[in-house]
Amino acid sequence: MRHGQTPTTGSVLPGRAPGLHLSDRGREQAERVADRLAGLRVDALYSSPMERARETAEPTAARSGLAVTAEEGLLECDFGGWTGAAISDLAALPEWQTVQHSPSQFRFPDGESFPEMQARIVGAMERARDAHAGGVVVCFSHADPIKAAVAHALGTPLDLFQRIYISPGSVSAISYTDGQDPAVLMVNSTAEPLSGLRPE
Secondary structure, three states, X not given: OEOOOOOOOOOEOOOOOOOOOOOHHHHHHHHHHHHHHOOOOOOEEEEOOOHHHHHHHHHHHHHHOOOEEEOHHHOOOOOHHHOOOEHHXXXXXXXXXXXXXXXXXXXXXXXOEHHHHHHHHHHHHHHHHHHOOOOOEEEEEOHHHHHHHHHHHHOOOHHHHHHOOOOOOOEEEEXXXXXXXXXXXXXXXXXXXXXXXXXX
């Protein structure tokens, strides 16, 4: 799940800067995903250590009785020198075209590259998969890492991952079965109950 909306969603690249919390709308989205998970037996909850992700996980943790495990692999991309910049300002830079159309070739100034980010979140998801084989794990993360994870599961080149849209408070689901390629069950879902993701 992508964390819920914050006061700067869509206008600023907050990255890993501390102190960014959910807005009222974001808290509603966090409650909504807890509602949607009702009826689905969840085995574990993992979250990016960022406040906005942990706050999004809280309603699900409260209702499920599960503790939330902080997972560094679910962190937002390290935007380095771009952290905290207005997206409108960044979009005027020539490098922005590389970010949008050739992200596999881009490293944020003093920050992370997109391939590093993708490898990091895929590794985190594989560790969770192995630790809870046959179970359901809910991971609370951020837009770009989730897009990269979905692209990896689809076999989509990283240079096309910007074509995937991940809304605040949305759920994307990937199924892992031994001996098979991953199966993407849903992307950017914000409406239906999630109880049907695993037949009981």
